[in-house]
Amino acid sequence: MDLTSTGQTTRCRVATPIYSAQLADVVALFSALDGCYRAVAAVDKDQPRVNVTAGCVPVQCGDSEIRSIYDHGFSESVYHLLSVRDDMFSIFKNTVPLLIIKVNGETLCAVVESDIPCEKTPAMQIGPNGIIEFIDEKGVTHKHELGEARGWYHFSIRVHQNRACQVDCVITDSKDFDSDALTQGRASGIRFQPFFISGAMTRNEELHGKGLFARGLHFNGTITPGNVVLSCECDRCKKSFQVRSYHAGFSNAGYFYSGSGKFTITVNDRIAGCPAALSEPNLSELAALEAALPLAPDGTKYRYANPFRCPHCTAPYIDFEANPGSRPGEYYGNYFVGAELLRYEPARE
Numbered sequence: 651m652d653l654t655s656t657g658q659t660t661r662c663r664v665a666t667p668i669y670s671a672q673l674a675d676v677v678a679l680f681s682a683l684d685g686c687y688r689a690v691a692a693v694d695k696d697q698p699r700v701n702v703t704a705g706c707v708p709v710q711c712g713d714s715e716i717r718s719i720y721d722h723g724f725s726e727s728v729y730h731l732l733s734v735r736d737d738m739f740s741i742f743k744n745t746v747p748l749l750i751i752k753v754n755g756e757t758l759c760a761v762v763e764s765d766i767p768c769e770k771t772p773a774m775q776i777g778p779n780g781i782i783e784f785i786d787e788k789g790v791t792h793k794h795e796l797g798e799a800r801g802w803y804h805f806s807i808r809v810h811q812n813r814a815c816q817v818d819c820v821i822t823d824s825k826d827f828d829s830d831a832l833t834q835g836r837a838s839g840i841r842f843q844p845f846f847i848s849g850a851m852t853r854n855e856e857l858h859g860k861g862l863f864a865r866g867l868h869f870n871g872t873i874t875p876g877n878v879v880l881s882c883e884c885d886r887c888k889k890s891f892q893v894r895s896y897h898a899g900f901s902n903a904g905y906f907y908s909g910s911g912k913f914t915i916t917v918n919d920r921i922a923g924c925p926a927a928l929s930e931p932n933l934s935e936l937a938a939l940e941a942a943l944p945l946a947p948d949g950t951k952y953r954y955a956n957p958f959r960c961p962h963c964t965a966p967y968i969d970f971e972a973n974p975g976s977r978p979g980e981y982y983g984n985y986f987v988g989a990e991l992l993r994y995e996p997a998r999e
């Protein structure tokens with residue numbers, strides 16, 4: 651985007667000299683903004699310019715803007731600066747990113763107001779134990795550890811009109827995206843917990859303790875492939891953790907979480923007391939089954955109503971107690987990546 655071509659300002663010959671020190675200061679200002687901007691000074695036909703990249707959106711800052719920035723004295727953040735110089739910098743208002751996505755500190759892409767609704771599909775080669783961060787315009791950050799998977803991460807980053815952001819990725823060994831790789835089992839995937847960008851009508855806090863459907867990690871009527879792990883963000887400690895889900899209905903097995911939240915045991919739904927997916931339990935049979943289940947390896951009890959917990963701080967993540975009536979509808983059972991899904995084998999009589 652070039653200021654000259656948008657007609658938002660007219661570039662004129664430099665009336666007063668712009669010294670290279672001024673240019674350097676303006677470049678330094680942008681560069682100091684937490685990596686959101688990259689700026690390079692240039693003089694083109696006697697006209698100084700600063701070429702700025704806001705996220706992945708290039709903009710040019712002409713001589714009048716450079717002088718304004720310089721004159722302002724650099725004492726405030728650029729956001730304040732831009733609001734003070736509202737008309738002159740209206741172009742920046744559209745290019746201050748609503749969302750910046752970084753992988754291992756490097757900007758992967760950015761989304762600006764005029765982009766949404768949008769889907770961006772960047773790809774990046776990432777080694778094991780990478781970190782992805784979603785940073786919104788207020789600086790609210792959702793940070794996810796990517797785990798052991800290495801390869802080409804093909805992202806789908808969708809930002810909707812209501813400022814909800816959904817991110818999935820498919821990990822393959824090729825730079826070129828193959829849309830069949832996931833369904834044919836030749837790739838793995840990660841679905842990141844959706845979130846609302848600051849300024850949305852819905853607050854992320856409204857989803858605390860809710861199930862995976864409410865959180866947008868599973869969808870009714872759509873089966874999440876088994877080779878997709880879910881990257882969740884704890885409501886309390888904000889650390890991420892990866893889980894695998896299995897479809898309790900298709901596997902004819904109910905699930906019970908341990909009191910510690912570390913273990914998940916599956917129980918064939920033909921065993922008395924184990925509610926099939928989407929059905930209400932028979933309370934007396936359920937109590938008898940809970941009494942018959944073994945203790946979890948750490949000595950805590952499996953119970954139907956136990957929450958699924960954050961593995962870092964043990965805060966309830968899917969909180970059935972706080973959301974009465976939600977348990978039968980949560981027909982995906984979950985366990986942590988790297989953990990073993992246990993199975994209850996009743997003693998034969």
Ligand SMILES: [Zn+2]
Nearest residue numbers: 884887960963
């Ligand atoms: Zn936590």
